[in-house]
Amino acid sequence: MNASERSEKLAQHNLHDKPKGLLAGLSQRLARTSASIVGQVQSLLRRRPTLDAEFFDELEAILLQADVGIKTTTRLLSGLSRNLKDGGQGRTVSGDDVLKVLKDEIVTVLGPPEPLGEAMESPTVIMVVGVNGTGKTTTVGKLCYRFRKSGSQVILGATDTFRAAAIDQLEIWGNRAGARVIRHEEGADPAAVAYDACQAAKARGADYVILDTAGRLHTHVNLMRELEKVKRVVEREIPGAPHEVLLALDATSGQNGLIQATTFKEAVEVSGIALTKLDGTAKGGVILAIRDSLGIPVKLIGIGEGIEDLRDFDPNEFADAVFQDLE
Template sequence: MGFFDKLVSGLTKTRDNLVKQIKSVLSGKKISEELFEELEEILIGADIGVTSTMEIMENVRERCRQEKVQEGSQVEKILQEEIRKVIGEKTELEPPATTPWVIMVVGVNGVGKTTTIGKLAARFTAEGKKVVLAAGDTFRAAAAEQLAIWAERSKAQLIRHEEGSDPAAVAYDAVQAARNRKADVLIIDTAGRLHTKSNLMEELKKIKRVISREMPDAPHDVLLVMDATTGQNGLSQAKVFKEATEVSGIVLTKLDGTAKGGIVIAIKRELGIPVKLVGVGEGIDDMQNFNPDDFVEALFS
């Protein structure tokens, strides 16, 4: 199944899914204040957030006035275009000119960082790249074991230290190893941490500093992994992680449930961080490039 199919099948599983709701709201209705309010509720129900919803809807209202729109169904197209505008252009992961390509993976607890790394590694090895994984989560019980199993599945190499050791030291060793072994990609896992814990955010900065000291243009990508069920707190997460590690993109996981992941729209709008990848299942192949056209289309088709 392609990304689009998976998204669509994920969405159709939903009992009260966004698409149906919007369809039923829009079908055969004339434009009215009530209609706009219903649309607003649907956007809020998708975790897009009050502020972003209000702004998007304000633009929709404005355009409806200017373009003298009468039919409810025409509003759909306008709403779709407005959301599409916020999401912006498609941005995929792009390898740098030199190897190894160093990718650091960060996020709060339980969003699926390790699984994401496993899938990413599998994708790169399938492309014929040599991949090294660094077990930088030295805190959570058995985190390194979990990554080791993914390394085996994806045929990647693994650099790990003992539980409780300094994650920056793991990153240091991993950069050396990736160079010496002429790896194409190095993916560094980090422990899940709440963005409100300043000491843990400092630790993250230190890991990044150590990487940059060894390889001045690295890490080339810092991916923030975010769970699609996340509510408005996602904005605060993105803000703090961005300040600490210059996040280059978001991986939106668990999109195969009923959650819409709308918070990424608010994040893009307020912080400019694009979504690069989406996770749509627990299987090794269940990761896809984020395609904004498909994303919006899947919401409205």
């Protein structure tokens, strides 16, 4: 292959395969959410092409089913009727118009993308918190891999010392991604692990420290106290840290997840949400409820169990993937 062939191939790859491939990949992972919102609205439009009160009642039910939540659903419905001119009552509009307006309203509710917090001076410290099984360790592993791929040095802290298996699980991710894991024995003080992780990062000039925390303790109060203590140690050891407190929320947990978010938000000032398992759920509408009712931005989305199945959350890209049939 000569130089011009090579550059043509590269251009084709960049122009066509890559962006389309990425979006297609995301659409595929969000297919269940797409079916539960766009698919259902399309079928409603076939049954009720007139935007009467019954139409809006049924639309409300569809959005609530997809876990959009009552507050956000109300906001979407009023945006929709406002934008479909005469209040939408009794008018026949094209189904594509309705879907386009709904998509725009969704993008508006989601707001602009919010990047992960970064330190002015390395290391950046990221704490990942959340209840058991929400995907904390997996998210730590994926994030670590992403940073490693861009050439950064990462230290992982096994601050979930509640079970030995949790420490081993993090070690496996560390090995896969190529990062050192700071670990103590089962039952050790998590704040001591956090301290050592910060020291190791400073000594080695690492770019990132990611702390995997516990999700279960004997009591909820103990868990919150433990997280607060870890946070205090990090604050003391590294100026400006933690630069990000990410709450791992399972997208399939619905309104329950929102209640969890509130308690973590109070204890450790959650700065962003990693919404996991979006690939397995028809209830991805919860992403709208989170933004509108908690005021915490979703920064990352988990779309599979693999090491590369993590994306920055970009509201436009998300809406494009959910509404892909419209393009």
